[in-house]
Amino acid sequence: MNIEDSSAATPPPSPAYRDRSGSLVFFGILTILLGCLCSLFIPLMFLGQKMAAAQGRGATAQPLSLMLPGMVMYGILAVALVWLGIGSISARRWARALILLFSWGWLITGIITGASMAFVLPGMTVPIAGAPGRPAPAVPHQAMIVAMIVAMAFMSIIFIALPIVWVLFYSGRNVKATCVARNPAPSWTDACPLPVLALCLLAIFSVPMGLLMPFTGHMALPFFGSILTGAPAGLLSVVVAVLFAYAAWAMYRLNVRGWWVQLALFCFYTASSWVTFSRHSFIELFQRMKYPQATVDQLQANPFFQGNQMSRFMLLFFIPVLLYLLFIKKYFRRAS
Numbered sequence: 001m002n003i004e005d006s007s008a009a010t011p012p013p014s015p016a017y018r019d020r021s022g023s024l025v026f027f028g029i030l031t032i033l034l035g036c037l038c039s040l041f042i043p044l045m046f047l048g049q050k051m052a053a054a055q056g057r058g059a060t061a062q063p064l065s066l067m068l069p070g071m072v073m074y075g076i077l078a079v080a081l082v083w084l085g086i087g088s089i090s091a092r093r094w095a096r097a098l099i100l101l102f103s104w105g106w107l108i109t110g111i112i113t114g115a116s117m118a119f120v121l122p123g124m125t126v127p128i129a130g131a132p133g134r135p136a137p138a139v140p141h142q143a144m145i146v147a148m149i150v151a152m153a154f155m156s157i158i159f160i161a162l163p164i165v166w167v168l169f170y171s172g173r174n175v176k177a178t179c180v181a182r183n184p185a186p187s188w189t190d191a192c193p194l195p196v197l198a199l200c201l202l203a204i205f206s207v208p209m210g211l212l213m214p215f216t217g218h219m220a221l222p223f224f225g226s227i228l229t230g231a232p233a234g235l236l237s238v239v240v241a242v243l244f245a246y247a248a249w250a251m252y253r254l255n256v257r258g259w260w261v262q263l264a265l266f267c268f269y270t271a272s273s274w275v276t277f278s279r280h281s282f283i284e285l286f287q288r289m290k291y292p293q294a295t296v297d298q299l300q301a302n303p304f305f306q307g308n309q310m311s312r313f314m315l316l317f318f319i320p321v322l323l324y325l326l327f328i329k330k331y332f333r334r335a336s
Contacts, residue, residue, distance in 0.1 A: 084098055104198065106163035
């Protein structure tokens, strides 16, 4: 009797974490809205080109085939974000892991984009102020500076501030504990360390993009001092896509062969692009891809795309990516 009374009087143990189910629902809804926003870019890209052609600016309108990779990319992002948002609402373990990886990729992309814009935007005042053979619009220099500041501020909010919020939330201890408590069984994302899983997902994302490129009709790839077009470029793109698929599969299984394939692809692309853009300007790549002449003229007026500036810019990102690849090698086991 005394034991029963003592047991009844003992309060249940308090949870060792703070339940964040409500916050997971809130961020899940926001993630779904991000996916819906990505889906809107697909018709906007198409309608923008139609409006440009209807207004007599067909010379500046890009062919639909050139926009196809971008449309596919936004389509994949839209479906993935809606799927992840639903998973977050349900507090799924796999959703938390994947959204965290997506947020880090979003942030890193924003940093790279911001650094690129810092180089590109100043040169864009040249074509806007008046490209050769075009009447120069009366745009004050001060207005251009304000426009660039506003553009950089907008980029900072969308590509840096927002992903930081997502990273801080989904990396929280209470968020992880909530997902584990509501889904005790291990998830497929638990079978692979998150740093390795991030590289697997990046490789998987490269597969449909590589397989799609030969069908755009505007294929051009740098290849150790030359620019491949047509069938050779398409064949190279398909071969690389197959290698990316194998690397993703092997790395997820923590097979070191996948890591070596990924390292070889990265070094191959970096070396090939560096040698090519040391001899050819980046503008020539757009010309081989048959971009509209108006677009090429605008790029030619930007000092960033002239000469071999692109080859120097690429080296800024080679070392960080290489260090990341070397860092995650510790997770792989030797091939048997």
